[in-house]
Amino acid sequence: MVAVELIVRDLAFGLMLGCVFSVVAHGLNIIWGVVKVVNIAHGEFIMLGAYGAYFLNLFAGITPLESAPVNAVIGLLVGYAFYYAFLHRELRNKQTITLQSEMVTLAATFGLSLFISNLAIILFTGNPVGVNYNPGTLQFGYLHVPLAALYVAIVSILIIAGTWLFLEKTFIGSTIRAYSQDVTATELVGANPATVASLATALGFAVTMAGGALLTVWVPVGINPLMGALYAPISFVIVVLGGPGKMWGSLVGGLTLGVLIDLVQAFATAQIAYAAAFLILIPVLVFRPGGILK
C-alpha cells in the first residue's frame, strides 16, 4: 500500500516537474527546429531567467508566475540581439546551414555560455539564492500537492499551447514554419529570411527565460550561476526525446523525463535519477531516432 502511494505521489510530482522541464526545453526546441542552430548557452539563459524572477521578487515583490511574462518580454529582446550578434553572419545567404557554420555557432555559443556563467559568478556571487513563493497546498486524500508547482505546471502547458497556436494560426507563424522547411523558398515568397529567423530566435529566448522564472519554484534555494550546466543537458535530452522541431515534442519529452527522474529518485538516489535521464536517450535514439512523437 505504501509503495503504491509512493508511486502515485512521484508520478504526480514527476508530471508537474516535467511540465516546467518542457517549457525550459521548448525554447531550445524552437531555435533548433526552425533556425537549425543548437544554442550551447541555452542553460545560461535559463539561469538568467531564474535570477530575473529572483530579483523581481526581491525588489518588486512579484511571484515567479508574474515574473514569467516580464522575462518573456526581456527574452524577446535578448533573442533578437542574440540572432544578429551570433547567428546572422553565419546564416545569411545560406540555403541550408553548412557543417562549418554549425561548428562556428556551436563554438560561439559555447564561448557565450562560459562568458555568461563567469560574469554571473562575479555579479551574483556563487552563493545560491531562492524565491520564497508558497501559495499553500491542495490535498487529494494522502496526496499533498503544492499549489506553486501546480500553477507552474498549468502555466507551462499554456505557454507551449500558446506557441503552438501562434505557429499554426498566424501568418507570421506560418512563415516561421515555412522557413523551417525551406529557407530559399521562404525568400522566394518575398520574406526576408533574417527577419523570420530573428523572430523565431526571439520567440525561443522568450520561452526559455519565462521557463527560467517558472523553474525557480522547483529550486527553492538553488538559483546559482552554474545551474545552467544541469538544465542545458536536460533540455537537450528532452528535445531529442520529443524530436527537434516538433512543438508538442517538448511536452512529451519533458513529461517523460520528469516522471522518470522522480520515480528513479524515489527508489534510488538523485544522482542515479539524473544518470537514468540521460541513459533513456540510448534506446530512444536506437529505436526512434526521430523522437518519440511521430
Next chain:
Amino acid sequence: MSAGYGGTQVVWDVSMQCKDGTISVIVGPNGAGKTTTLKTVNGLLKPWSGGIYFGGNNITDFPAFRRVEGGLASCPEGRRLFPQLSTETNLMLGAYSRRARHAAGATLDFVYGLFPKLKERAKLNVGKLSGGEQQMVSIGRALMTRPKMIILDEPSLGLAPKLTAEIFEKLVELRKEGLSMLIVEQNAFQALRVADYAYVLQEGKVINEGPPAELMDSEELRKAYFSIE
C-alpha cells in the same frame, strides 16, 4: 551577364531582354546554364559581371526577397513548396509582402478560379498532392505575390504531356492578363509554341535568338538541341 558557382563559370556574356506582357523562353540542353541564368534574375545567385534590370531599375544588388516585393516572382527548380503546410497556407505565404497582403483574398479567388482543383485540395498538405497539382500551387504561389513578371524553371518537369499542355494553356491565359514570363524549358516544342521570343542557350552562351517561328526552322537549333535529345 556572366555567372558561375565557386570557381566554375557557367554562363558567358549572356544578354537577354523580356518585354512587358510577353512570354520569353530559354531552351537548350542539360547543363547549358539555363537555371543558372534564372537564378541571377531571381536573386539567388550574384552575377560575376553585368547586371539585371527590371522595369528600368538596376536590381543586381537586390536580395531575392526584395525582387519579389518589387513584382518579380519565381517558380523555382523543383517547385520548392512547403510540403508540410496545407495548399492554402502555401498559397497565402505568397502574399507575404505588404503590397500583396492587402489584396490576398482577391488574388486567392483568382488563383482558385484559374486552378479549381486547388480549391478542393485547400486543406491538404502539399506533400500529398500530385506533381501536376504541385506545379499549380507553385504558379499559384507566385501569382499570390501580385507579380508583374514570373520566372518559371522547368514547369513541365515530371508532368505527363497532357498536364504540361494544360499548364502552358494557363500561362497563355496569364499573358492575356498582362503578365510577363521568362520560362526555362527542356521541353522545347511545348515552350516554343507559346513563346513570343526565344533564346537558345548552349554551353553557357546564347547561340541563337528570335521569334520561335524563325528558330524552329533554324539548322543551328536542331543541331544544338534536338539532336541531343
